[in-house]
Amino acid sequence: MAQHLNGVAPGSTATLTKPALELKDIDASYGTTAVLRKVSLKVEPAAVTALIGPNGAGKTTSLRVASGLMKPTGGTVLLDGEDITSTGPARRAKRGMCHVPEGRGIYRNLTVKENLLMQANELSAQESIELATSVFPRLGERLSQKAGTLSGGEQQMLALSAAYVASPRLVLVDEPSLGLAPIIVDVVFEFLETLRDKGVALLLVDQYALRTLSIADQAYVLRRGEVVYGGDAKTLLEGNMFEQYIGEAS
Template identity: 55%
Template sequence: MTGTDTAATTASAAPAESGTPVLALRGVHAGYGDTTVLRDVDLSVAPGAVVALLGANGAGKTTLLRTVCGLNRATAGSVELHGTDIARLPAHRRTALGLCHIPEGRGVFRSLTVRENLYLQAEPGRNAQAIEAAVQAFPALGKRLDSPAGTLSGGQQQMLAMAQAHVRDPKLVLVDEASLGLAPVVVDEVFAFLRQLADRGTALLLVDQFVTRVLKIATHAYVLRRGRIVYDGTPQELRSGSVFEQYIGAA
């Protein structure tokens, strides 16, 4: 596939037609300053798919997610949402089109209360529904609604960050290391939540240190090595001994 560098000229993506991916990267290059991190990346996420994005530290996984959500600029190629190139749209416009990014490192406003964080995640006029949805997904948040987010445990902060994927009802969720640094019992809750999102038809693009757990819920897998896609196929094939060792190794 070859990439294009055309700017998006519309503020709304067309509804996905049959066979149209929710997300498609075509020939994407991206990096920081003069340093190129991603090189000629082709990747797609089908409606309702759970896609694992794997690779060693420094392979470019976080850069790829940041490029999709608009925090990092693609220097070449196209980033398509429902078939529309959004590579030149700012991050907030992409969010309005149904894209949700849960970044590594607890993406919450620590000085605001849990309730205020949820209000910021909610669509205008739907604050009560946002609280209800978040507490339904993560009951522990219901007991801390008026507490500053910075006083929550690491696991509770991650729950708060992930609640936006339930509150906004997005079409595509990008998740970057949601389980990093969490206790095993919280990791179980995180993966149970991801499975719930998948079961309701939300498309997911997942980066996580627990490779085998991600592959258990994934419908497709990509492996990045030094900014290039080196594996594009099924989780079942990737889990086979020789292929797994070749692309993932001890990870």
């Protein structure tokens, strides 16, 4: 039985605004294998929501359903309170949703500059480049370089820059620190906090669960495709709550 599934911690006052994103009773399968079972979660406007759990729990699948890359077999996806379950990724992107997938979703055969221009929404070429390089200065030194030849950290910076130059209202981020050196992980989390401070809503999946919880407002824990906790992120850092739901610190 999940705790606090209304997304509001005990003793707090429920928000009167509609969630930026809501998954309601989502079922999802790969073939005959059920991956998500009645998953419900909310991402509030201008807040960070952490989605954590062991490998294979269904975190990536949840993000794919939310962004429209995968159709659920049951349940509803709501964006700003409107049912978008049947709409595709392109329409969701036009409405302000940005999905940064695991594995650095970049155009490897294009230059850094060309990638930035592909990511831009209504910005001019110069504006998109200036925005991206203001948060990731190293990209400014690599504008003419093919994206596929960048280091792993630089490729992740380029992938994350989409969450800046596209001016989204909602960003889904899947494992942004995977395979990165600690110093680059610091850069990644600083960037995520920058997005939060700009009023962007975030749904964040990352291997560093403790660090993710430290910047999150709300958290959901998935286990075997089901939500087993939903509520205040900081509560999971108290006492033995983290070990109870997640296991050893990560």
